[in-house]
Amino acid sequence: MSQWVFDLGNTRLKCARLDDAGELGDVTALGHDAAGFAQALRAHLPEQADSACLASVASPELTAAVVQVLSERFRRISRVRTQPMLAGVRIAYAQPAKLGVDRFLALLAAHARGPGPWLLAGIGTALTIDLIDADGLHRGGRIAPSPRLMRQALHQAAAQLPFLGGDYHEFARDTEDALASGCDGAALALLERSLRLAGRELGQAPRLLLHGGGVDALLAELPDAEHAPALVLEGVAVWARLGRDLGAADRMDRIPG
Structure with a gap:
């Protein structure tokens, strides 16, 4: 299974392909303030792949634009959400x-x-x-x-x-x-x-x-x-491995592609 992970921050998008053990491969960072960002992302992605896991703290408009590009290449896209408890971590927030x-x-x-x-x-x-x-x-x-x-x-x-x-x-x-x-x-x-x-x-x-x-x-x-x-992309990889083991629907919010 070809699986990629994405961390969309306020200034850059980081992404990497996961290996067969679910570990990060080479990490690429793309600045998204340039006019050619979407095209640069397309050039970096495979023509077809199985799944992508996306975490985003960027604006809804930029997140939607990235999802649109990913939907062209991946059969399934999952959006990472904060969970109260996961993988041995318990969040302090009420x-x-x-x-x-x-x-x-x-x-x-x-x-x-x-x-x-x-x-x-x-x-x-x-x-x-x-x-x-x-x-x-x-x-x-x-x-x-x-x-x-x-x-x-x-x-x-x-x-x-x-x-x-x-x-x-x-x-x-x-x-x-x-x-x-x-x-x-x-x-x-x-x-x-x-x-x-x-x-x-x-x-x-x-x-x-x-x-x-x-x-x-x-x-x-x-x-x-x-x-x-x-580090954040490492966390997306942890999430993706859990989805692989438990079934993506158990832990992931699917985005129609």
């Missing part, structure tokens, strides 16, 4: 559907990697933090602006503050460096506080797992962190 599917999938992927506890940090448009204990119980999380969004907001409020540029220093000596240091530093401080308080709550320090397009700027300051650039 209304689990309010937890973003990207955060849900990151939790699935982290738990599948091995025993926790894990502190997950996704750095994209937003900075999301989620704590999951060794038993798979999601303890909750945080949402904040990412460093890039902080820079964008400052630039929009005061055009003389540049949107890009600068390097991280504890005490910067020019404006670009000060902006990079302040915005990156705010994210680092939130991560460090979350790690400290998670250790206090659980009685042991969690492992820090980073993902998202904005991670690179922070990695040098977090030497003990693990980097998982395709």
Whole structure:
């Protein structure tokens, strides 16, 4: 069976074919802000395949456009939804559907990697933090602006503050460096506080797992962190393997193609 998985985020679409064991093959990332996005996606896909699993946090219009392209090539398309309990993971939210599917999938992927506890940090448009204990119980999380969004907001409020540029220093000596240091530093401080308080709550320090397009700027300051650039897509693969084992209708919301 030829099965593909797709993670449609706010800036990029990541996709990969699953091997016979349900593991990710090579991951491709396509920016979807360009006019040729749909054509680039078609060029990357096989002419015909069995099934696709799609997770999306993008707009309904963009999601529908991607579904249209997938429906041309795949016999079955399944849309991933947040579940209260799945694969040993239990969501802390009283209304689990309010937890973003990207955060849900990151939790699935982290738990599948091995025993926790894990502190997950996704750095994209937003900075999301989620704590999951060794038993798979999601303890909750945080949402904040990412460093890039902080820079964008400052630039929009005061055009003389540049949107890009600068390097991280504890005490910067020019404006670009000060902006990079302040915005990156705010994210680092939130991560460090979350790690400290998670250790206090659980009685042991969690492992820090980073993902998202904005991670690179922070990695040098977090030497003990693990980097998982395709963590959400790993979660879609977990979902797809469950669908393969249990029957897609048991766990997946089918989209007519």
